[in-house]
């Protein structure tokens with residue numbers, strides 16, 4: 001609460017335009033380096049061009065749809081297990097893991113697998129990334145952060161420790177990518193679908209530049225999409241007739257029988273089928289209007305908008321095509337928690353039951 005109030009006060013304090021960039025850079029650059037969120041001017045323009053170009057290229061679009069589908073299926077199987085035992089599950093954390101696994105696979109081509117927890121190093125990176133983000137945002141309300149950084153104590157010591165874990169993980173992956181790229185004799189044999197492999201081909205080989213770009217895109221794409229999905233499921237539980245309409249639309253757009261299994265639903269989710277789901281699109285947009293995932297939104301335009309809609313629509317279509325969701329405590333009202341994005345305080349506990 002105090003953090004919410006202070007962050008409100010801070011955003012209301014006028015900072016002269018010329019100092020804004022310098023002020024944010026000071027706070028964000030330890031974690032995000034010279035990535036798109038921390039910089040202005042030429043550097044920002046360059047990163048914006050590179051990132052939007054990559055996110056809209058056909059190869060990356062096709063690859064990302066496959067990744068979204070694979071992870072939506074994994075999510076559906078986890079939900080299926082809980083549904084079989086009639087067990088409540090905390091779905092916000094599951095969405096956070098699913099969106100992290102997806103963005104890391106699309107950026108780096110590796111399986112982080114935080115959903116099943118099979119990659120120990122990946123799980124350590126995911127935890128370090130969350131802590132480092134939180135400690136970085138905390139700087140906006142902690143006027144003593146520079147002294148703490150100098151003395152390496154408290155939140156700043158925690159930040160430094162976690163940035164070290166992040167850097168080790170990311171730089172190691174970049175090194176492996178560069179070595180694989182150089183040693184590949186038959187270029188055609190290696191399918192270069194992930195963003196870093198593609199950038200290496202276009203001669204963007206500076207590890208620091210790639211590290212900053214990766215961390216900014218993970219920051220941009222993970223919690224935002226996951227918290228939107230969580231609020232959406234919350235809204236559908238509060239308005240069951242809308243949940244039914246969305247499920248009905250999924251069946252119609254995919255021409256599926258009521259008895260279709262999870263794999264059949266996922267396989268039928270083509271670009272054309274998703275395009276037909278206008279009601280789902282509108283319901284997601286209304287959720288974003290009511291619960292904006294980026295509550296303190298600056299003046300820039302989101303370059304991942306289509307990417308985020310494709311991912312949320314695909315996950316929702318798989319889940320709502322196969323399951324009915326109910327809040328574990330039906331009367332419970334969700335409250336928000338402002339982090340870098342708008343989370344549900346305490347998570348969202350739901351029960352799922354298979355659709356007949």
Ligand code: HEM
Pocket residue numbers: 036037048051216217220221222224225228288292293294297298299300301302303304305307308
């Ligand atoms: C529901 C999901 C999302 C929401 C609500 C959202 C919202 C926003 C907002 C409000 C901004 C402007 C921030 C500012 O002016 O300071 C922004 C910027 C940005 N978003 Fe998103 N975003 C989402 C998903 C994504 C995804 C999935 C990606 C990429 C994978 C992405 C990449 C970016 C980038 C790179 C910027 C910075 C653009 C710039 O500096 O010019 N976003 N987003």
